[in-house]
Amino acid sequence: MKSLKTTFLALALVAGVSGAFVTKTANAASNAKQVSYDWIRFDRAGNITGTLTNKTVAQAQLITGCTGSNQLCASAISGPVLRYN
Numbered sequence: 001m002k003s004l005k006t007t008f009l010a011l012a013l014v015a016g017v018s019g020a021f022v023t024k025t026a027n028a029a030s031n032a033k034q035v036s037y038d039w040i041r042f043d044r045a046g047n048i049t050g051t052l053t054n055k056t057v058a059q060a061q062l063i064t065g066c067t068g069s070n071q072l073c074a075s076a077i078s079g080p081v082l083r084y085n
Helices: 002-032 057-064
Strands: 037-042 048-055 072-076 081-083
Touching (some): 037 057, 057 072, 057 081
Antiparallel strands (some): 037 048, 037 072
């Protein structure tokens, strides 16, 4: 009976360590997918109004508020563009 408890304890420990490793690996993979860009910002007239450095698409959208499909709002250097609503 004592060896059965020891076996279950060992299995629980292995499962916990394995779960932590899988979670850490999944989080690292998800963070690697978020590419950062340097952005050029534009006003509605098309004039350059500034830059954003080292921002992901989600961060640039949050900062600029641009999630639409109309006029150019921001353009990533060698990357995607954001448009005004």
